[in-house]
Amino acid sequence: MTNSKRRKGLSVASALLGGVLVLSACSGGDEASGSEGNDTSQAKVDEAAAQKTSEAQIKITPADGSNNASINNSATVTVSKGTLAEVKMTTADGTAVAGEISADKTSWKPSAQLERATTYKIAVTATDADGREAHENASFTTVSPDNSFIGSFTPEDGSTVGVGMPVSINFDKAITNKADVQKGITVSSSSGQEVACHWFNANRMDCRPQEYWQEGSKVTLKLALDGVEGAEGVYGVQQKTVSFTIGRNQVSVVDAETKQMKVMQDGKVIKTIPISAGSPDNKTYEGQMVISEKFKETRMNGATVGFTDDDGKGEYDIKDVPHAMRLSTSGTFIHGNYWGAKSIFGSVNTSHGCVGLSDTKGADDPNTPGAWFFDNSIVGDVVVVKNTGDKTIAPDNGLNGWNMDWAQWKAGSAI
Template identity: 55%
Template sequence: MPLAACGGSGTGDDGKSDRADGGNAPSRAVVTIAPRNGADDVDTTGALRVTAQQGKLTEVTVEDSKGHAVPGSLAADGKRWTPSRHLAAGTAYKVHAVAKDAAGRASAKEAAFTTLVPQNTFTGTFTPEDGSTVGVGMPFSVHFTRGITHPEDVRRAIRVTTEPKVEVAGHWFGNDRLDFRPERYWKAGTRVTVRMDLDGVEGRPGVYGKQVRTVRFTVGRSQVSTVDAKKHTMKVRRDGKVLRTIPITAGGPGTTTYNGQMVISEKLRVTRMNGDTVGFGGEYDIKDVPHAMRLSTSGTFIHGNYWSGGAFGNYNASHGCVGLRDVRGGYDGKQPAAWFFDHSMIGDVVEVKHSQDKQIQPDNGLNGWNMPWGEWKS
């Protein structure tokens, strides 16, 4: 019996191929994945890339061991895929990629690798707290435990979204503080979500973030109070309407109050104020200042005052703070200081005008509103 031939010429009587174009020929597309399969101690930024030669990438998936996908983008020519963000540290990843050649034949490749485990790390402490309701002046402010020398990488790893939508930009103060705010005060009722995806971000050479947090806060009613240091009054506006006009005393000659927009960052029903802590030597040490709310890091407060007699509404007598009439112990809820304390929240704004002092620096407290928007974004 004659035997069928294996691997014959594949030609007919006319000598032409009778196999369809591209029959069982392998794809000419070549997929390359970096880092190599089995690699460990892989850098979290810049090491992962997928490329195709003699073809175009049609599918790229990158997942960690929990099945979380890494987003990425494909070049317009289909030749290169890169992740759109950094990778997490100390994490195993799997890559699957497919490319097709000009004839539509597919070639696939897979690889697995593990990112580095950093020896040195940084985190960020932030305000406001998750779940809080704040005033319209409250920025999202992060203080880092290490000085940051790769600021743009860190800034990109913190994403702020809002409902309703508004543009929010970040600004660095020094190398360890990053604040986010919109151009103007938040709109009352705005819901803000902050995603801190710092795990694996190289903040400075050899120092990596290790933090993944989602922080949500809500902007409450709008309250902006305007202090006129010349007229010795403060108008408290709630949602644009004047609630109350309160007599005040601001900073006296030589110890004037800063001008500018200041955000309440701390509320204390009673606190000690000692001149030694803010450069005034032994000029005062009051152990029971009532209804105190911080306006600056350097020691500016708006607070109850039971010792200045007839100054309220008449003349400026403080060491730079804004004083409201109160009683010792703060027990009388009808006093102006008690009323204002009870009607204020963290993030409310106090604007000081007509003081014989300079404008407060934007980084002195949560007071970035004193920087023009164009400068803030640059």
């Protein structure tokens, strides 16, 4: 083929090919009509898809990806326009967390308090009225110990205590936002007595009425601290209510001068017991003291409270002190004494600062003064010590805030 013929052939082929291309690309009105037809068809598909989508709307709290989540109020699941079919909650390592769907199947929550510093995952399935399923997933991490605080409180929930028992709360982190934390704590009494709280330091707050609690009253402590910022970046996690009952009104008065203790109930003396208080060199603190702990037997080592000999050993180390009841954090007790001569009780003060009562070794004789007083005392009872010649015990040395007058006590409130 000559070059001219070849070029002509190519031109014809190109023309034919071009015609095909033109025909393919420009179906004119037919292509336009086809496009409109596709739009209509897509609309029908979209409408059908919309009809198949569940109307159930699931909400998980906290939001997916949350940090420092509450251990009390997190992991709540609710649904509107439908009912819950299944809720699965696990820790990051796959451990299942028990929970319960409400009777109307519109909410779910865990059966127990969550753990701190733990990542949880939740997978939810719900259905609408037509049985169409909706799904939602979330993951969150609860507040860490470093970013949270708790308050250890006394007395225990459900206990019966003496009329002098304050509510004492010790926080495991220093509290700088005292007012916010105090607002989250409520102490009330069935007696209607006004209760005020006093901060001794950044970690301790005690609450009490002006006078001793009324006999037989019920005291309620409410902690609504969940999410309360106690210090910068440190949040409360407690949300609970506890209560305790005030027992009979017993106040005992120790007179170091007469070496006698008068045990009174409702202001009437029910028993007088000879005692031996602190020696002239080791006087017993004066003031109103509250029994905070009871031990049938306990060890007392002088080295733990500063009584040491030249070798640094305790001046005394008694491993089986009977019927001991704590009156101060610093080591003041009222307890049984079996090692002292019976003649000292009621006649001479010989102790290192405690109040001693005649007793026997082994704490197994119920007829001794030490055993009687132990058996007839409860935590929260008041022991008033006078005429020792020593200073009044500090209000924060034990549960002894009664040694502060009402005006001073209220002045220590943050609100």
